Amino acid sequence: MGIQFRKEEQEFHLFNEEMSYIFSVLPNGHLSQLYYGPRVSTEQSYSYLIQGGQRSLTSYIEGYENDLSLQHLRQEYACYGTGDVLSPAFEIAQEDGSRLSHFKYQEYRVVSGKSSLTGLPATYSTTDYPAETLIVELFDDVTQTVLELHYSIFSSLPVLARHAVFRQVGEQSITLERALSLNLDLPDKDYEWIHLDGAWSRERHIQTSPLHQGVQSIYSLKGTSSSEHNPFMALKRPQTDEHQGEVIGISLVYSGNFLAQVDVTPYEQVRASIGIHPDRFSWSLSQGQEFVTPEALLVYSQKGLNGLSHAFHSLFNHCLVRGEWKGKERPVLINNWEATYFDFTEEKILELAKEAAALGVELFVLDDGWFGERYNDQAGLGDWQVNPHKLPNGLPSLIQNIHGLGMKFGIWIEPEMVNKDSNLYRQHPDWHFHHPKRFQSPSRYQYVLNFAEDAVFENIYQQLYQLLSSHDIDYVKWDMNRYLTEVFSVHHQAENQGELFHRYVLNVYRLYDRLTQDFPQILFESCSSGGARFDPGLLYYAPQTWTSDNTDAIERLSIQYGTSVLYPLSSMGSHVSAVPNHQVSRITSLTTRGHVSHFGSMGYELNLLQLSEEERQQVKEQINFYKKHRATFQYGEFTRLLSPFEQDIVAWQVKSADTNTVLIGYYRKLIQANEGFKRIYPKHLDEEAIYEYKGQSFRGSSLMRAGLVVEPQDFEAGFADFASLLIELKKR
Numbered sequence: 096m097g098i099q100f101r102k103e104e105q106e107f108h109l110f111n112e113e114m115s116y117i118f119s120v121l122p123n124g125h126l127s128q129l130y131y132g133p134r135v136s137t138e139q140s141y142s143y144l145i146q147g148g149q150r151s152l153t154s155y156i157e158g159y160e161n162d163l164s165l166q167h168l169r170q171e172y173a174c175y176g177t178g179d180v181l182s183p184a185f186e187i188a189q190e191d192g193s194r195l196s197h198f199k200y201q202e203y204r205v206v207s208g209k210s211s212l213t214g215l216p217a218t219y220s221t222t223d224y225p226a227e228t229l230i231v232e233l234f235d236d237v238t239q240t241v242l243e244l245h246y247s248i249f250s251s252l253p254v255l256a257r258h259a260v261f262r263q264v265g266e267q268s269i270t271l272e273r274a275l276s277l278n279l280d281l282p283d284k285d286y287e288w289i290h291l292d293g294a295w296s297r298e299r300h301i302q303t304s305p306l307h308q309g310v311q312s313i314y315s316l317k318g319t320s321s322s323e324h325n326p327f328m329a330l331k332r333p334q335t336d337e338h339q340g341e342v343i344g345i346s347l348v349y350s351g352n353f354l355a356q357v358d359v360t361p362y363e364q365v366r367a368s369i370g371i372h373p374d375r376f377s378w379s380l381s382q383g384q385e386f387v388t389p390e391a392l393l394v395y396s397q398k399g400l401n402g403l404s405h406a407f408h409s410l411f412n413h414c415l416v417r418g419e420w421k422g423k424e425r426p427v428l429i430n431n432w433e434a435t436y437f438d439f440t441e442e443k444i445l446e447l448a449k450e451a452a453a454l455g456v457e458l459f460v461l462d463d464g465w466f467g468e469r470y471n472d473q474a475g476l477g478d479w480q481v482n483p484h485k486l487p488n489g490l491p492s493l494i495q496n497i498h499g500l501g502m503k504f505g506i507w508i509e510p511e512m513v514n515k516d517s518n519l520y521r522q523h524p525d526w527h528f529h530h531p532k533r534f535q536s537p538s539r540y541q542y543v544l545n546f547a548e549d550a551v552f553e554n555i556y557q558q559l560y561q562l563l564s565s566h567d568i569d570y571v572k573w574d575m576n577r578y579l580t581e582v583f584s585v586h587h588q589a590e591n592q593g594e595l596f597h598r599y600v601l602n603v604y605r606l607y608d609r610l611t612q613d614f615p616q617i618l619f620e621s622c623s624s625g626g627a628r629f630d631p632g633l634l635y636y637a638p639q640t641w642t643s644d645n646t647d648a649i650e651r652l653s654i655q656y657g658t659s660v661l662y663p664l665s666s667m668g669s670h671v672s673a674v675p676n677h678q679v680s681r682i683t684s685l686t687t688r689g690h691v692s693h694f695g696s697m698g699y700e701l702n703l704l705q706l707s708e709e710e711r712q713q714v715k716e717q718i719n720f721y722k723k724h725r726a727t728f729q730y731g732e733f734t735r736l737l738s739p740f741e742q743d744i745v746a747w748q749v750k751s752a753d754t755n756t757v758l759i760g761y762y763r764k765l766i767q768a769n770e771g772f773k774r775i776y777p778k779h780l781d782e783e784a785i786y787e788y789k790g791q792s793f794r795g796s797s798l799m800r801a802g803l804v805v806e807p808q809d810f811e812a813g814f815a816d817f818a819s820l821l822i823e824l825k826k827r
């Protein structure tokens with residue numbers, strides 16, 4: 096790893112073993128992107144990639160007429176108003192109404208390690224994953240604004256982390272109307288665009304489309320990263336598949352409104368951009384103030400989409416997740432939501448807990464309904480004190496009983512919300528986002544608290560501090576069940592209303608930060624109607640996320656497969672639930688439900704008391720098997736093999752850290768009459784090693800090339816829909 100500066104050519108070259116990232120200072124002081132791809136020599140300059148020349152309808156850099164044009168030179172962080180005519184990376188409104196800016200290179204510095212971002216989640220370097228950071232400073236004379244571009248390169252991962260900082264040093268106040276985290280200009284358009292889209296209960300399905308001239312974009316203006324789109328995109332070569340070929344992944348470490356966009360120019364160049372969505376965003380800066388954009392991560396792979404995922408998984412597990420639960424095995428849990436919904440008593444909860452403990456479950460999670468007047472979803476949010484009618488002996492007694500069963504205790508909260516039927520609302524009817532003269536849009540009968548207002552934030556913090564400091568709570572599920580509407584604050588000035596969406600996210604982070612510091616032993620799981628806020632920003636605070644409200648094993652194949660493009664298994668909550676499934680009414684075997692749930696942080700979410708004796712034994716075996724391989728199922732190297740988006744046979748594998756065990760999940764969605772012969776081709780085995788499976792021995796190279804034969808009778812469910820098989824390859 097290194098950061099080279101060629102003084103003569105004013106050229107920066109960031110490199111590690113796998114990749115190079117090169118840009119240089121143009122004659123007008125702007126920065127031009129020259130190269131991003133596989134590692135190239137540092138022995139030479141790449142200034143020959145600065146292509147000039149005359150073209151019609153082109154404006155040029157002054158003094159370089161008919162030669163150098165910002166319209167055609169690839170920009171490093173494109174500014175508006177000086178020749179570049181694509182969507183810029185940022186835009187600054189000034190006191191005279193101008194939006195023009197002209198940031199010129201001043202100086203650079205290199206620091207070892209990685210910058211942290213004030214108030215924002217970000218990746219960090221460690222002794223095992225060292226990084227170096229280049230900070231390039233630019234300055235705009237007219238507004239007297241400093242712009243810092245931060246680039247951190249990791250030595251053992253093909254990762255470059257970027258963000259920008261705007262610092263106002265001049266006397267005039269400026270307003271940022273756009274401040275993306277990066278733009279990446281590429282020299283050709285021979286890519287396909289990948290993103291993870293969906294909706295509630297159908298999150299992060301993989302979408303692939305060819306690039307065409309003009310703009311393609313995904314975004315969220317909902318206040319959270321959303322279940323409809325994930326703040327991520329990848330550009331892959333058309334011939335790239337899961338296992339080979341070039342792909343660039345771009346992910347935003349942020350949990351609010353975002354824009355991810357690709358613009359193909361008429362000259363077949365590409366500008367990829369990602370950052371906070373410029374709509375509904377503005378940020379005022381007066382002298383001495385600064386604005387830090389969220390971090391964007393660039394990951395480069397020549398090893399196909401799985402190579403990209405391996406890099407993201409390592410990065411997130413080792414350099415994003417923090418605290419005591421980093422790298423730690425996660426407990427098998429039982430969550431009472433689908434077992435009881437709101438209809439529970441202390442007795443019911445304890446019966447369920449007893450049964451769970453007897454089967455080997457390690458953590459009991461008391462979901463929605465334990466607080467305030469919460470008998471259904473119409474009341475109680477905002478009142479984080481126990482409901483004495485439902486739990487007459489209080490939380491301490493329940494927790495003690497559950498701890499007495501040898502299980503940890505977890506609790507559900509939804510701190511960002513209020514119901515109008517709550518004490519909090521009755522005391523503070525103006526604490527949610529709304530405009531006093533306009534209608535308000537309820538969603539699940541609830542409203543979003545104005546977290547941009549400090550008094551609101553403090554009240555919720557105090558309530559949660561009280562809850563967590565006075566009870567022996569081991570786990571918290573932090574939910575968020577609606578999007579933001581009517582985002583107006585009666586507590587803020589007119590000029591700050593554009594800041595609300597971002598301030599909201601900053602204070603969600605601040606609350607997470609405080610609580611995780613106050614209670615470092617607690618395992619936090621984030622949730623937003625399932626996976627509507629599954630993003631790297633929240634992973635920084637909560638190392639696991641409830642992947643989706645959809646617990647159907649077959650639907651989960653697509654959801655978990657797509658989620659794994661970016662997120663590691665340790666971060667994905669995956670539960671066995673009842674059949675017929677509550678979301679899609681499908682009936683699948685307990686075996687298949689177990690085999691899908693194993694690949695993630697496993698739990699149960701059903702009334703265990705309704706299981707037959709045979710099913711009880713099966714659950715016990717599932718849990719024992721999972722515990723035996725838990726480190727591998729949560730932290731092993733996960734590789735996708737056969738895609739649910741392409742066919743009815745789905746497969747994936749996970750390899751243990753010591754490489755001695757490979758566990759393959761093999762699933763059939765719908766059966767086909769007179770089905771063809773099937774083989775599975777595992778990946779990343781040791782070529783020379785001998786692996787054992789069902790009493791037979793196979794060389795690694797043979798398994799990878801000739802494959803393993805899968806017969807219909809191998810499936811416990813036999814020749815049937817929704818059957819599954821778990822193949823355990825053991826190195827001799």
Ligand code: DGJ
Pocket residue numbers: 432462463507574576622623624625641643644
């Ligand atoms: C949505 C979550 O995704 C569910 O798991 C459950 O916690 C409900 N909210 C409770 O209201």
